[in-house]
Amino acid sequence: MVGMEVAGQYSNIISARELGVVACTRCTQVWPAGTAVCSRCGSTIVARDAKSLQRVWALWIVGLMCYVPANLYPMLRTRTLLSVQEDTIVGGAVELMHHGAIGIALIILIASVVIPLGKFMAIAFLAISVTRPSSVSNHHRQILYEVVEYIGRWSMIDIFVVAIMSSLVQLNTLAAVNPGRASLFFALSVIFTMLSAQAYDSRMIWDVQAKQEGTTTDE
Amino acid sequence: MVQASPIPLDNLIVCTHCDAAFTLQRPEVGQRARCTRCGTVLITPRRKAGLQIIAVSVAITILIIGATIFPFLSISAAGKTNSVSILDAALAFSDGPLVALTLTTAALIIFVPLARVLLTIYVLVPIVLDRPPARGATQAFRLSEALRPWSMAEIFALGCAVALIKISDLADVGFGPAFWMFCTLVVLVVVQDSFLCRWSVWKSLDNTQTS
Numbered sequence: 001m002v003g004m005e006v007a008g009q010y011s012n013i014i015s016a017r018e019l020g021v022v023a024c025t026r027c028t029q030v031w032p033a034g035t036a037v038c039s040r041c042g043s044t045i046v047a048r049d050a051k052s053l054q055r056v057w058a059l060w061i062v063g064l065m066c067y068v069p070a071n072l073y074p075m076l077r078t079r080t081l082l083s084v085q086e087d088t089i090v091g092g093a094v095e096l097m098h099h100g101a102i103g104i105a106l107i108i109l110i111a112s113v114v115i116p117l118g119k120f121m122a123i124a125f126l127a128i129s130v131t132r133p134s135s136v137s138n139h140h141r142q143i144l145y146e147v148v149e150y151i152g153r154w155s156m157i158d159i160f161v162v163a164i165m166s167s168l169v170q171l172n173t174l175a176a177v178n179p180g181r182a183s184l185f186f187a188l189s190v191i192f193t194m195l196s197a198q199a200y201d202s203r204m205i206w207d208v209q210a211k212q213e214g215t216t217t218d219e
Numbered sequence: 220m221v222q223a224s225p226i227p228l229d230n231l232i233v234c235t236h237c238d239a240a241f242t243l244q245r246p247e248v249g250q251r252a253r254c255t256r257c258g259t260v261l262i263t264p265r266r267k268a269g270l271q272i273i274a275v276s277v278a279i280t281i282l283i284i285g286a287t288i289f290p291f292l293s294i295s296a297a298g299k300t301n302s303v304s305i306l307d308a309a310l311a312f313s314d315g316p317l318v319a320l321t322l323t324t325a326a327l328i329i330f331v332p333l334a335r336v337l338l339t340i341y342v343l344v345p346i347v348l349d350r351p352p353a354r355g356a357t358q359a360f361r362l363s364e365a366l367r368p369w370s371m372a373e374i375f376a377l378g379c380a381v382a383l384i385k386i387s388d389l390a391d392v393g394f395g396p397a398f399w400m401f402c403t404l405v406v407l408v409v410v411q412d413s414f415l416c417r418w419s420v421w422k423s424l425d426n427t428q429t430s
Contacts, residue, residue, distance in 0.1 A: 013256045016233040016240045023233030023240075026361055027421040028261075030231045030240075040425050041357045096385070104384050107377075142237065142257045149368070156327065156371055160308075160378030161385070163324050167311035168292055169386060171299040179312050184320050191323075194368060203238040206256070 015206065022047045048203060055199040056127050063192035064120055066185045074180035076162060081173065086180060089113065089158065112158040112186070115151055119193050122148045123200065130204040141205050149197050155190045159183055232418075234259050262418045269347040275411045276336045276343075282404040283333045290395030292379075294386060304397060305329065327371040332408060335370055338363035339411070346423045357424055364417065376405045 016023050016030065023030050024038035024045050031038065031045060038045050074086035087095060089112045096105040122144055129141060136144075162179050169177040232243045234254035245262065246252040252262040265271075286305055293302035309325035312318065342360045345353045353359070379401075383392055 013239045015238040016231075017238060019231075019240045021231060021233070021240065023235060023238070025235045026364060027357075028233060028235055028418060029421065029425070030229075030233055040421065041361050043361060099388065101384060101388075104381055107381055138237075139257065146236075153368060153371060154374055154377075156374050157378045157381065159320070159324065160328070160371075160375045161382045163308045163311045164292070164379060164382035165385065167303045167308045168294055168301060168382070168392075169389065170301050171294075171296060171390075174297060174299055175389065179317060179320075181317075183312065184317055187320055187323060198368070202236050206237040206239070 015203075017047055017207075048207065049201040052199055052201040052204070053127055053130070056123065056196050059192050059196035059199060060120065060123055060127075063189050063196055066189035066192060067116060067120075068185075070182045070186035070189050073182035073185065075158070075182040075186070076165065077178045077180050078169075079176045079178070081175070088182065089186070108158060108161070111155055115155050116189065116193065119148055119152055119155075119197070123193070123196055126200060126205070130207075138205050142202060145197075145200065145202050145205070152190070152194045152197055155193075156187070159187050159190070232261060234261060263416045264419055265414060265416065268414050268416060268419070269343050272411055272414050273340055273343050273347060275407050275414070276340045279336045279404055279407050279411065280333065280340075282400045282407070283329065283336070286397040286400040286404060287329055289397035289400065291397040291401070292383075292395060293393040294390040295393070296390035302393075302395065304395075305401065327369060328375040331366050331370045332372045332404075335363050335366050336411075338366075339415070342420065342424070346420070352424050360420060360424065367412075370408070372401075372408050373405045376401065 017033070020033050021030050022033050022035060022045055024041060024043055026043040027038060027041040029038055029040040033047060035045050037043070071089055073088070074091075075089050076087045076092060078085045078087070089108070093105045093108045093112075096102075096108065126141060126145055126148070129136065134141070162183050166177045166179045169175055230243050231240055232252075233240050234257060236259045237254065237257040239254055239256040241254070244252065246264060248264050248266045250264075251260050253260055288304065288306075290302045291305050291308065293300060295301075305328065306325070309328060310321050312320040312324065338359045341353055342356045342363070345351065345356065379398075386392055
């Protein structure tokens with residue numbers, strides 16, 4: 001493992017902005033501050049994305065709005081010889097629990113309820129924490145951001161389960177499983193929260209600290 | 220802090236997660252360079268990584284095509300059977316407004332992984348052969364990186380496991396050849412992703428372009 005040597009003074013990490021340079025967030029090439037387009041990979045370069053938080057909140061709200069009908073409408077429609085049953089996400093998990101499949105019920109509950117709700121809260125917290133002093137250390141917030149970015153995709157699992165179930169269980173009159181309206185809203189909710197997390201500029205977490213430390217060391 | 224007036228841009232590396240600037244130290248093969256502030260891995264060079272990644276990518280391409288065409292799963296209950304391919308699973312949402320969902324699912328589990336693999340081959344083959352980069356290689360690699368979070372083959376695999384356990388109460392489930400292909404594929408996608416050192420790829424795309 002090689003730790004990078006700090007540019008400038010060794011003990012005090014300085015940011016690219018303080019050094020008067022800006023890095024391309026896609027290919028990490030360094031350019032003088034004010035460069036608009038990375039000439040290596042062609043991405044647009046922004047030193048700090050000033051509108052980042054607006055986009056985060058906009059996408060966050062859309063995601064949350066989609067999450068409500070995703071839980072109210074049925075996710076799966078199971079038709080057997082005698083009856084038609086419609087299950088919402090939570091209803092389906094409870095049903096599984098009654099059948100004794102507690103492990104599966106837990107996976108579904110974690111992927112479709114705990115992770116999305118946790119993600120909404122985590123993104124909101126991260127977005128608020130860069131605008132005001134926060135008691136949570138930058139390091140923890142960076143980890144939280146990476147966890148949110150990594151784990152968000154896994155919520156899609158419920159959509160895939162519905163897809164497999166409803167294509168596989170098609171036994172004419174005997175039994176048929178069809179997707180419900182909630183699946184569309186749920187997929188949209190996952191996609192919008194993923195976009196919201198991607199819109200977040202994690203460099204902002206560290207700017208606040210640099211500002212605070214800067215004022216304390218100067219005095 | 221001393222501001223050297225022309226900043227040696229090529230000697231700097233900046234962590235894209237926390238914007239910390241470091242003077243560049245190329246790690247030895249097999250080592251990793253991390254950002255000392257936030258711990259993000261910046262450079263992970265590997266010996267002969269290019270060739271290995273290309274080999275794995277070709278394997279993934281073949282497996283994706285195979286896994287899409289061959290029967291994936293089949294169930295039977297009370298004398299009735301039904302067998303589906305992955306494409307059928309993706310096309311499950313084909314009635315009414317759920318068509319949009321069909322396209323999304325198909326893209327997430329088949330087309331995005333396939334596109335990423337093909338783009339990777341396109342970018343890496345000239346680099347490994349020491350030729351100038353293919354036309355539009357930078358855009359291709361940028362697109363491949365942008366698609367990364369949207370490639371959900373491994374999530375689909377876990378979804379399969381959950382669905383199978385749910386169904387196994389109702390009916391007997393049989394595995395087709397595509398099922399095993401898909402399992403191998405998921406492992407290979409993860410392997411390919413961990414072999415790839417993005418910094419090195421960008422560096423080689425850059426070097427060959429300017430010289």
